Structures are given as C-alpha cells and as structure tokens.
Amino acid sequence: MMPPHPRRPRSAYAAVALLALLLIGPTACGDGEPAATGTVETVTVTVAGGTVSPAPSRIEVTRGQTVRITATSDVADMVHVHGYDRSVTLQPGVAGTVEFVADRDGLFEVETHGQDLQLFQLVVR
C-alpha cells in the first residue's frame, strides 16, 4: 500500500502551464498592421494531361494585395478559389483569368473542380 499523501502539489503544474504561456506569449505578438501594396501578384498555371505545372506550392501575398490567376487547361474545367469563393470556367486550351483583392488572411486552396486538382495554395498574411 502507498503511504497517505497530505496534498498533491497542484500549484506545480499550474505554475508550469503558466510558465509555458509566459514564455510563448511575447513571441507571438510581433504582427503589425498589414501594409496593403499596390502591386498585383500574377499567377499562371497550366493543366495538361492531369498534371499541374508549375507543381503545387505556396504563394504568399500581403493582405490587401490584388491576386490575378490565369489558368489554362487541356479539358473543360472550373478554377475555384476556396474561402474567397471566386471561380472561372475554363474552355479547353483557352486561358481563363480570375482577379480579386486578397483581403482576408489565412491559407486558401486554389483548385479545379472538374478534375479535382489543387493548383496552388494562396497564403495571405
């Protein structure tokens, strides 16, 4: 049998938790106001034979920046920007363009909805 214990040092892990918060806290508060820039981020994507080129990656923009996506596909398809709910219908071999101001921060997938291919991920900070 275990000897009886008067009290568990509850304060011990409360203190540890607090320490964790304090240590982490200051590092997260470095974000300032996003500076909206006048430049346009242009992204060109081609889909051929079920392959996306350039291969899917992350494209970072600043909040407030304009994003212009030009996509060409060898089959009829539709490009959809998640979160912003913007889309453009693609005719085979004809470039389609969708343009919008990236005014919400977050990570958004840009996909085609016919072939279900991810074109790239838009990172808005």
Add this chain to the structure above:
Amino acid sequence: MWLAHGVGGRQDLPIPFGLALTGALVALVVSFVALGALWREPRLGTGTEPPRPLPAPVQRVASARAWPWLCRLVGLVVAAYVGLGFAGPDTADNPTAGVVYVLFWVGLLPLSLLFGPVWRALNPLRTLHLLACLALRRDPSRGLRDLPSGLGYWPAAGGLFAFVWLELVAPHRVSLPVIGGWLGGYAVAMLAGAVVYGSRWFDRGDAFEVYSAVVGRLAVLARRRDGTLVRRHPLDGIAGLRPAPGLVAFVVVLLGSTMYDSLSNAPIWVRVLQSGAAPAPLLGTIGLALVCALVLAAYLGATGLAGRFGGRPVRECAGELAHSIVPIAVGYLVAHYFTLFVLEGQRTLALLADPLGTGADWLGTGSWTVRALGTSPAGTALLQVTVIVLGHVFGTVLAHDRALRLFDRRTAVVGQLPLLALMVVYTTAGLLLLFAA
C-alpha cells in the same frame, strides 16, 4: 456539380518558426522538470484526493428522472432534423457536411471536455436500440451472446479509422451520397452489434461513444458510480482509464489521423497525391495508415524500452501508459480544429436554418454572417502552441505518475526517459506540422 468544397474554405496560416521552436523548448524543459521535481510516489487515481460532490441543490436537479430521456429525445430530434439535409440539394449550401465534420465530430470534443461522456447520453442509435427493446419487452443490456472480453476497444478503433478515412481520404467526402452511405453503413453495423451483444456494445464498439468517454475523462465534472455528481481533478479522471485490448490502437489513430490531416495539407504531399503514380484515394489511404503506423511504432518502441529499463513486461507498459497520450491528442485536436470549429461552425448553423434549400429560415440563424470571434492569426498561433504544450505537460505528468506505480524506486527515473523522449517527439512533430504543413 459543385461538390468538392464546403468544409474548410479557409485554413489556418502556418505558425511562425520562432513560436514552434519556443513551444518545443518549453516542452523539453517541462519534461526534465517533471523528471526531477515532481512527486516521488504515485498520486493520481489513488483516492488520496477523492472527488468532491457538488452542492445538494445541484444534485437534486441533476438526478431528476427526466434528464436521460430528455437527452435521448434531443439526440433523436437533432438527428432527424439533420437528416432533412439529405433531402436538400447537394450543393455547397447544404449543411450536412458541416454538421457531420464540424458541429458533430469537432464539437464532440469541447462538449466531452466539459460534460464527460455526452455521446452516451445523446447517441440516437443507442436510443433506437433501447426503444426497440422496450417495444419487444426485452432487456436492452442482454444480446444474443455476451460481449467477448478480448474484443475490448478494437471495434471502436476500427470505427474511428473508418471515420477519419471518410473525413480525410474518401473521394467526394463532402457530397451527400458519400456521407449518407457511410453513416448508413455505420448505423447498420452499430445496431447489428447491439442486437448481438446488447447495449454494452455501444460502450466499447461505437467509435464516437468511446471517443467521448475517453476524452470526457478529462472533464472536471463526473458522475460517481452511485450517480452522485462530483468535481474531480482532470488528471485523476484520465488516470482512471484502464488498459483494454484495442485502447492503444484507438488513441494512436486519434493522434495519427490528426497529424495526417496536417501533413496532407503540405504542398509536398499534394504533389505526391497528384503525381498520378496511383489513384489519389489509394495514396491517401496509404499515407493515413503510414502516419498512424509511425505514431504506433514510436509508442511501442518507447513503452517497450521503458518496460525493459523498468523491469516490467513490455505489453503491460503499452496498455498502462495509453492514457498519457490522450491529452497530447486532445491538445493537437484543439490546435488543429479551433478556427475551423469557430468559423465553419457559424456557417453551418446558418446553413442549417434552410436544410432543404427552399429559402426557409427555420432556426432564425439564416442571416448569420461568419464573424472572426477572436481568431486572429497571431492569437490562433499562440493558442495552437499553448494547447499543444499543455497537452504535453498533462501527458508528461500522467506518464511520470504511472511510471512511479509500474516501476520500483530504483528504476523509475531511467524507465521514464524513453517516455519523456516519446512525448517530446510527439509534441515537436505536432509543432513542426503546424509550422510546415
């Protein structure tokens, strides 16, 4: 035509590297502090600090006979209402996917953390079985045969894997036929299990009841065996989760699937899925199974080493320490799903007002617009790292306490080293995924 989206339109930004690093360092420091400075005798779940009953007026209200039936009725009515969505148009404005993946699956976590095993009280399948038994004048707890003791949590672990596969891998997983087919199959399997083994089947076989019960052990509120409502320490609650066959598998799938969810978002994995080397669902299934297998291998390796150092059977250690992974999994689930729950949850509640797509506003929520409610990128990143580190702290304390019980005085410290290493690996992997994926 508009199938492949609806849930998760916006995702969290990757957390800053400095924050991930700080979190990992804190986890490391906490581990060594735990080893050196925490108590030297097992204290959790020993009854040294018995749960305190809530005040008598609260007890009287909580013990009212009507509660169980009220909960069952709520479960049935909500399930029936949600079922209406299957009669609506299969578009992005159909609430069903959001209800299943966000309100139900993610929402079950905070509900269980607050109130304990809530799904046992609400589960409409359990209620249907109970009603059928009452109509046939049969004892619901008696089935055609006894529940085999070796079965343990294995059916629930299988059910959980099937659900996370639906959530993370299945093609067209937000479309009504896929969700409906899965739920229909699951309901048939659960009701068949209940017919064969009686209502106890749900306690061990229903993935959602087991999830709610396992996570609900971290709730401060609990019911004692005699029905008294008590306030207990969350660590005492989770330390009471006893080993059973399949428990390790269940906990590993819980943690592994959430890690795969992060990983599958990384561009490198997207490239693999779209490479055309094999059908994407097959690659996704392999990836999900592989991440779970890695989490399991790390777990078995560490608990095996701990057993060898501490002089205890390896199998016993694996089962005895499974509970310490639960807070780590919970921390990771909260980090992963917090903003999804807040943002998509609001959107789903708005869509739920009009499940048939007729322009109705039955719940009065139809005009809601999604509000940020404190989900700023900096705040979210801070919250994510904090809950992961908190999960690590809880896990470390639980493993420390259990090691003291399993191992004798001389081997307790060295026996803990592999466990600490395991937790640091899980936590760092989680932080790394939040940073890179």
